Amino acid sequence: MNSQIISSKKLASSILDLYIRISFGGSFRVNIQLPTVWNSGWVEVICGSMFSGKTEELIRRIKRAQIAKQKVQIFKPLIDTRYSPEHVTSHSAMRIDAKPIGNIEEIMTFLEDNTRIVAIDEAQFFSPTIVEITQRLANRGLRVIIAGLDLDYRGIPFGPMPLLMATSEFVTKMSAICTVCGNTASRTQRLKLESLENNNSQVLVGADEFYEARCRKCYEPPAEVMV
Numbered sequence: 001m002n003s004q005i006i007s008s009k010k011l012a013s014s015i016l017d018l019y020i021r022i023s024f025g026g027s028f029r030v031n032i033q034l035p036t037v038w039n040s041g042w043v044e045v046i047c048g049s050m051f052s053g054k055t056e057e058l059i060r061r062i063k064r065a066q067i068a069k070q071k072v073q074i075f076k077p078l079i080d081t082r083y084s085p086e087h088v089t090s091h092s093a094m095r096i097d098a099k100p101i102g103n104i105e106e107i108m109t110f111l112e113d114n115t116r117i118v119a120i121d122e123a124q125f126f127s128p129t130i131v132e133i134t135q136r137l138a139n140r141g142l143r144v145i146i147a148g149l150d151l152d153y154r155g156i157p158f159g160p161m162p163l164l165m166a167t168s169e170f171v172t173k174m175s176a177i178c179t180v181c182g183n184t185a186s187r188t189q190r191l192k193l194e195s196l197e198n199n200n201s202q203v204l205v206g207a208d209e210f211y212e213a214r215c216r217k218c219y220e221p222p223a224e225v226m227v
């Protein structure tokens with residue numbers, strides 16, 4: 001009897017814990033149980049600022065699936081030549097094989113019959129067609145996992161990311177730690193360095209030393225977007 005009471009208390013506390021984790025996904029380690037039925041596909045988006053651990057989270061999900069012998073195909077934009085052109089590499093040097101593609105439609109060409117999961121890193125660099133492609137894959141019954149920057153260095157939603165977040169089943173917002181004050185960081189600060197003057201490209205690929213994670217308070221938007 002006693003043990004029944006304890007176990008129902010335990011159950012209630014783990015339900016509450018799960019509720020807290022879901023409600024405050026940005027500040028807690030997100031541990032949402034994803035559906036495991038295979039009669040339907042879905043899209044998951046992992047987003048956040050630079051240094052928030054997006055790619056590590058993507059790799060973690062991929063590795064879990066690979067342990068379960070599920071075939072995963074991983075793609076990334078050709079533009080992201082950081083560290084290694086044939087891999088997805090996180091800032092903490094975790095890496096995994098990835099196919100670089102110039103155009104998002106190429107996924108359909110490279111897609112193999114027995115693939116159950118399609119993972120896409122640095123999705124912010126792809127054209128809005130990525131939305132149609134990911135929807136098509138999920139409609140076919142595949143699990144699609146996407147990682148990308150939600151905002152660019154100006155604090156403006158990045159490329160197709162808002163559309164991907166709206167059309168996906170699951171969104172995980174990752175946060176970094178503000179380099180200035182130590183609070184939760186949601187913005188990517190481009191540092192004011194002389195070598196960067198007159199460079200307005202949305203992201204300087206492979207130039208992580210030019211960026212810092214910042215919180216809302218410490219983030220300084222570039223002059224062109226100041227209001």
Ligand SMILES: [Zn+2]
Nearest residue numbers: 178181215218
């Ligand atoms: Zn701060």
